[in-house]
Amino acid sequence: MVHAAYGYHPEQDVAGKEEREQLFEWILQHASQMVAIGEVGLPYYRRQEAEEKGLVFELEPYLELLERFITMSASLHKPIVLHAVYEDADLVCDLLERHRVKQAHFHWFKGSKKTIQRMISKGYHISITxxxxxxxxxxxxxxxxxxxxxxxxxxxxxxxxxxxxxxxxxxxxxxxxxxxxxxxxxxxxxxxxxxxxxxxxxxxxxxxx
Structure with a gap:
């Protein structure tokens, strides 16, 4: 049996406002059919690729989108599945703590020992590939x-x-x-x-x- 999670993967362009609102509305309408919000997070690899080319990468729209998903996770009492590696994980931990979301699953995580200890102390899950x-x-x-x-x-x-x-x-x-x-x-x-x-x-x- 397949159990669905609903989200918007961050390693792509942020959708326009109208499309985002349609997605959020759809998720709310189908919330009873999902087991989690996800996979959502921050575009570490996309940003890294842009910066290697000398391009300016705007992270703020991704942070705003992620925070919206995190608040939705909190309000729906649903776990959240996260794409957040290396230094991005600390930004995500800040948001999770701000909104008191404890049921967090960091998919295919990589990060520093300090970040790992922080995540362990908060009881966040990770998955191994x-x-x-x-x-x-x-x-x-x-x-x-x-x-x-x-x-x-x-x-x-x-x-x-x-x-x-x-x-x-x-x-x-x-x-x-x-x-x-x-x-x-x-x-x-x-x-x-x-x-x-x-x-x-x-x-x-x-x-x-």
């Missing part, structure tokens, strides 16, 4: 973050490297991620699978076994 099998920084993140706040994902159809090079992204890769987390955490694969499934069900308020 297949690159945990070959990326040292993701392995360190998985080791540092409490398993009680971990989930897993593929972010398909993202093309992965290492043992997945040339292989089409598939949900079955999650099994490899779980096994690797078990090794990193020095627990059994069953313990890891049970904990990660429980975390996902609790966070998204799903009845999953």
């Amino acid at each position: 297949p690159d945990v099998l070959y990326e040292a920084d993701i392995r360190q993140l998985a080791a540092q973050y409490p398993i009680e706040l971990l989930m897993v994902e593929t972010d398909g159809p993202w093309p992965f490297d290492g043992p997945f090079e040339g292989i089409r992204t598939h949900p079955g890769m999650i099994i490899n991620v779980i096994k690797e987390i078990a090794k990193i955490k020095h627990i059994s694969e069953q313990e890891a699978a049970t904990a990660l499934m429980y975390n996902t069900g609790q966070f998204y308020r799903l009845d999953i076994q």
Whole structure:
């Protein structure tokens, strides 16, 4: 079964005012059918690409849009799924704290040790992807973050490297991620699978076994 989250991915142009209002109205009309707001956040990679070309990048419209989604998350009492990496994560944490949103899932997160500790202290969740099998920084993140706040994902159809090079992204890769987390955490694969499934069900308020 597919459970939907509604949002607007930040690695694209901000939509016009009329389109944004139509989206917000649509989300409100269908709120009972969604499990979360997302994926929303800030355009780290888009901004980085623009700045490398010497272009001026206006972040403010993205911050305004994100804050609107965060306030919607708070008012609807829905979790929020976030695209916020490196220094952007601190900006997002500021907004989450301002609006007292605690149910936050940082998808495929990367960031500093200070930011990681801040997120752990607030009880924010992160998800680990297949690159945990070959990326040292993701392995360190998985080791540092409490398993009680971990989930897993593929972010398909993202093309992965290492043992997945040339292989089409598939949900079955999650099994490899779980096994690797078990090794990193020095627990059994069953313990890891049970904990990660429980975390996902609790966070998204799903009845999953």
